[in-house]
Amino acid sequence: MAAIARAAFGVQHLAKGVSRLSNVVLAKGRGSYVWTTEGRKLLDFTSGIGVVNLGHCHPRVTQAAQSQLATLVHGQVAIAMHEPMLSLIEHLKPVMPDPSLDTFFFWNSGAEAVEAALKLARAATGRQNIVVMQGSYHGRTIGTMSMTRSKTIYGAGFGPFMPGVFTSPFPYCTQCAVANASDGKLGFSNCCMDPLHELKVLLKQQSAAADTAAIIIEPVLGEGGYVVPPDGFLSEVRKLCDEHGILLILDEVQSGFGRTGKYFAAEHWRVRPDIMVMAKGIANGLPLSGIVSRKELMDRQTPGSMGGTYAGNAVACAAGVACAQVMREERVLENVEERYVWISLVSTGIALKGLGSFRRSEQLFDALEELKASPTAGHLIKDVRGLGLMIGLEFNSPSFPTVTPVDDVPKGIAARVQAKCLENNLLTLTTSIYETIRFIPPLTVSEEEMKLGCDIFTRAVEDVAREG
Ligand SMILES: Cc1ncc(COP(=O)(O)O)c(C=O)c1O
Known part of the structure; x- marks a missing residue:
């Protein structure tokens, strides 16, 4: 109750010109997570709009x-x-x-x-x-x-x-x-x-x-x-x-x-x-x-x-x-990008990809590409793109401004997916005039945290696809 009153106080006295994804009040942040004053733990795939690249309160x-x-x-x-x-x-x-x-x-x-x-x-x-x-x-x-x-x-x-x-x-x-x-x-x-x-x-x-x-x-x-x-x-x-x-x-x-x-x-x-x-x-x-x-x-x-x-x-x-x-x-960039070692067997002309470790950028790309290829939600997705951990997923849209309208896609899909992610304790941001979600997790995000975020996002897209 006190938390709700506190949020209402903020809404009353803070400039209306600032738009907000949510009216929760943040109490603390650590690594890839923030906690609200009500004790809710949110996985932060916004990094405060690409700021806390090393995680909260490194x-x-x-x-x-x-x-x-x-x-x-x-x-x-x-x-x-x-x-x-x-x-x-x-x-x-x-x-x-x-x-x-x-x-x-x-x-x-x-x-x-x-x-x-x-x-x-x-x-x-x-x-x-x-x-x-x-x-x-x-x-x-x-x-x-x-x-x-x-x-x-x-x-x-x-x-x-x-x-x-x-x-x-x-x-x-x-x-x-x-x-x-x-x-x-x-x-x-x-x-x-x-x-x-x-x-x-x-x-x-x-x-x-x-x-x-x-x-x-x-x-x-x-x-x-x-x-x-x-x-x-x-x-x-x-x-x-x-x-x-x-x-x-x-x-x-x-x-x-x-x-x-x-x-x-x-x-x-x-x-x-x-x-x-x-x-x-x-x-x-x-x-x-x-x-x-x-x-x-x-x-x-x-x-x-x-x-x-x-x-x-x-x-x-x-x-x-x-x-x-x-x-x-702490070799943070290595957590972002894949670092594969290519073994070339010159004599046979074969190149093997080996000794690599699976990095967060590729992990996120793979999850989003898998969703794009899925029979349940693939038709909703137009593009997955980005570099490192600056990755965007653009949905299809039934109307302007997209140049290729697709009829059976819910209107305002990016905001709906974003809201579902939030319900399930994942913070994401939309971007641009097109129906796009941007992923900006901390560069220090762990494999488990990335998997959790991808699972929540996948479920959110599938839910919106089902609801229409
Ligand atoms: C590319 C770019 N330039 C400039 C700015 C403005 O930065 P600030 O909000 O710190 O004034 C931003 C903020 O998001 C940005 O993304």
């Missing part, structure tokens, strides 16, 4: 933050440097996707860091315009809202927006009308690359290259639906940027720090950003974000033009150092 991160709290909480960046920030740079530099990325600026939230990237791009190029991708999400400040194209809800009623933002399509083959009409000839593994063509046209018809400071891209669309670009897309964008002196900004706020099985998603395609944006997983829950670029670009900014009262807070930086240490020393 003991080494907690210990580092506690110890820093007792040492120096606030070392203001305009007054002095502080040791945790310098140590954080030492820990981050070796895991950057390119050695040219050697100069850092830390802030608090992802949106702030995107704003910092935009400021740097404008200051360094002397150009104003920015190109964003259809389906992108960059934050909720006026600047980042102006650059967000995942859902109109984020901007509706809040205009006017920042001028100088131009939108180019992201290669989303699952919802591409041309690919869907091609009888399987075109698609993710054989993309027509029309979005690249459109980007080139944009630079001819809308924003002259000489006026374009940067193209900003999430290497894997987050809020836009966990969409992985086809091979070749990002490297072609890189080439286009080089041709025109445009900077490439990669927003790795959600895809970064191990989420896709590599430290940063850019590594999957060996693409070098000029500026990279980081947040979320870099401090496992403490508010910390940052941008990194090459010194030559960063040095084009006037001293005093960057900063912020809490920029790179010492406690958050100390947590960030512990995160980087845990990632390396």
